Amino acid sequence: MKHLLSTSELTRAEAIDLLDTAEQMSLVSTREVKKLPVLRGLTVVNLFFEDSTRTRISFEAAAKRLSADVITFSAKGSSVSKGESLQDTAQTLSAMGADGVVIRHSGSGAPHRLAHSGWIDAPVVNAGDGTHEHPTQALLDAFTLRRVHAGLPASAPADGAVGRGLDGAVVGIVGDILHSRVARSNVHLLTTLGARVVLVAPPTLLPIGVESWPCDVVYDLDAAIRDHPFDALMMLRVQQERMHEAFFPTAREYARRWGLSDARARALPGDCAIMHPGPMNRGFEIGAEAADSPRAVVLDQVANGVSVRMAVLYRLLTGQSTAASGREGQS
């Protein structure tokens, strides 16, 4: 594994290994010294061409806990606003000696281009590209789910889930599947780990070709809650910034038919975890009761995000493969 661009290229063994490593990483936050010397002397560049708070901070925290030097670059206030291309930005970073690149971009496939174009030789981590994939979010969701599925606290350090997959878990993903890179990454990763995924969305918010995905598709949230014994329900944010057409009549109609209202939250199985990748639009896709209930693991997801990203950086930036090729092409 040289880059992490998509969850569909992860094997079950690789995914479980990443989650297990993340379990060990989560113990670091309980130690006297909350830092590991693993990436000492290495530079991780966070390239954020698109706005983000939690993913950027989470990657920064992860790299810093592994003792890497972190350079965060956001497109606003950089030469990108002067018209610099991705290629020139990447080659500049390469010349400065970046050992790992974390990239978020509004263009689907930008991380893939960066990884395979030969502009830069460092490992590339996809931190969300357009409507394509967001693999570290899927990994942290899987990590949280694995804890919940094993009956463990969602974010407190515990070893009980190590080595396990998600076999037998039923996970619902509700809302804007069309624009959601989180949904796409989760469908691949969760099914690789053995879970059954049910997508619930209005037909207008489903991507073309969804019938070829390894999951079930239901249009009616009430029917889905009635028919499937969900272990977790993941509510997606309605991404209005990516919507340039009318996908549903009004926001109120969406909230009424696909939002997790108080009544729907009560109809869920008692041990069903409520997940949300954030930021939440309260009263829109998720009601206040669901968002604030003890079954909501939204903040646990954020906490686990740091551990998972530490595991990803550890996997990509250590080991022979990086040492042999890490300095090539940096003349």
Add this chain to the structure above:
Amino acid sequence: MKQRTVLDGAEIHRALTRIAHEVLEANKGPEGLVLLGIPTRGVPLAARLAEAVARIEPATDAGALAGALDITMHRDDLRSGRLRSAAPTHIPGGTIDARTVVLVDDVLFSGRSVRAALDAVSAIGRPHAVRLAVLVDRGHRRLPIRADHVGKNIPSALDERVGVRVQEIDGEDSVTITAAGGDGR
């Protein structure tokens, strides 16, 4: 391939019992002791050492004495060696502050794992003292590190392989030396 057995199961048992006596003698009793095994084979050895201590001092609980200390994140060859997965760290009693930590490993060779273990220990807390117990010391140290308690000193050539097998992982107890070109494990 020439392989000879240096320690068999009974001899390993005797060595661990003697080390348990030495640990208790050096510590003047079992108070404040914590035995941390270095994965992979140090962990079952630490558990057995704890049982040996509990046999000598019946008032102590072996389970509350032995733990595991993962050193993966503190190794100095992370960027040149193969990909390594971390093993769980388990500290019995939750803390090592002001206790006497005895690190337990199977083979003491270059001393690099022990250096990593010392770093790992200081990242977790501030023990009263740290000691080192190993089943086999094969020499060829590359760092100024020595063991406090040694099961057996085995002078070896650099190209020989010393293989430790333990019941819990490999299904048998033995320490073997394999001559150059052979397959020790």
